[in-house]
Amino acid sequence: MERVIEVKSLYKLYRVGDEVVRALDGVGFEIFKGEFCAIVGTSGSGKSTLLNMLAGLEKPTRGSVVIAGSHIENLTEEQLVRFRRENVGFIFQSFHLLGTMNAVENVALPLSFRGVPRDVRMRKADKMLDLVKLKKHKKHLPNQMSGGQQQRVGVARALVLDPKIIFADEPTGNLDSHTSEEVMRLMQQVVREQKKTLVMVTHDAHLATYADRVFHIRDGKILKIEDNRKIALQGGLKG
Numbered sequence: 001m002e003r004v005i006e007v008k009s010l011y012k013l014y015r016v017g018d019e020v021v022r023a024l025d026g027v028g029f030e031i032f033k034g035e036f037c038a039i040v041g042t043s044g045s046g047k048s049t050l051l052n053m054l055a056g057l058e059k060p061t062r063g064s065v066v067i068a069g070s071h072i073e074n075l076t077e078e079q080l081v082r083f084r085r086e087n088v089g090f091i092f093q094s095f096h097l098l099g100t101m102n103a104v105e106n107v108a109l110p111l112s113f114r115g116v117p118r119d120v121r122m123r124k125a126d127k128m129l130d131l132v133k134l135k136k137h138k139k140h141l142p143n144q145m146s147g148g149q150q151q152r153v154g155v156a157r158a159l160v161l162d163p164k165i166i167f168a169d170e171p172t173g174n175l176d177s178h179t180s181e182e183v184m185r186l187m188q189q190v191v192r193e194q195k196k197t198l199v200m201v202t203h204d205a206h207l208a209t210y211a212d213r214v215f216h217i218r219d220g221k222i223l224k225i226e227d228n229r230k231i232a233l234q235g236g237l238k239g
């Protein structure tokens with residue numbers, strides 16, 4: 001199996017007045033190509049800090065983060081921007097769609113930052129919207145779509161540059177429970193069919209059951225890693 005993310009002895013300490021907060025307190029794990037992993041924990045457990053380190057948005061105090069073979073903790077800001085552009089897609093809780101652009105234009109946006117010609121951009125964006133089953137909503141503006149449809153656009157946009165890894169921070173935080181499950185199933189399907197690696201942060205243990213593996217984090221430490229595939233297999237064997 002191809003290792004896509006390798007984290008070793010990762011620490012992030014913040015000084016707040018006289019106190020030191022250990023947001024990450026010696027975290028280590030590996031994530032492989034094609035895995036859907038969820039990082040689960042309560043508020044303040046260190047989830048966002050961990051995701052920020054994995055995406056190279058913040059520097060660790062100590063330890064290493066190797067993504068697709070590069071030690072990203074050693075990269076300069078400029079190199080990090082390039083690294084993210086070439087390797088990473090993001091799905092946000094609040095969708096982050098541009099209100100004046102329709103669905104295809106929103107999905108095509110990351111391609112225009114790369115200087116891809118308009119006809120190629122539109123063709124690729126169109127294909128991605130088919131993939132997330134939004135064929136009929138391509139010309140709709142964000143305010144003409146439901147929350148779930150907007151997040152499908154968000155998923156399509158994260159995929160359009162064909163990134164190795166997708167990071168999702170509470171991707172269903174603004175959706176009702178039924179729509180959340182739909183978006184989870186979509187993400188699960190995308191990871192399987194496109195052989196992507198998806199790392200999702202959530203406080204919701206139920207949504208985490210859609211992931212292949214669940215990393216439980218508390219006080220900046222990984223308490224346990226649950227393998228849902230093994231659990232499903234054992235369930236199947238028992239049944």
Ligand SMILES: Nc1ncnc2c1ncn2[C@@H]1O[C@H](COP(=O)(O)OP(=O)(O)OP(=O)(O)O)[C@@H](O)[C@H]1O
Pocket residue numbers: 014015016021022023041042043044045046047048049050203
């Ligand atoms: N910039 C900062 N300065 C000081 N302390 C911070 C900073 N960022 C995070 N922390 C602290 O680090 C710990 C972990 O925070 P983090 O945001 O990673 O938690 P979280 O699990 O993502 O929480 P939430 O679900 O509420 O977003 C918390 O105790 C938080 O107060």
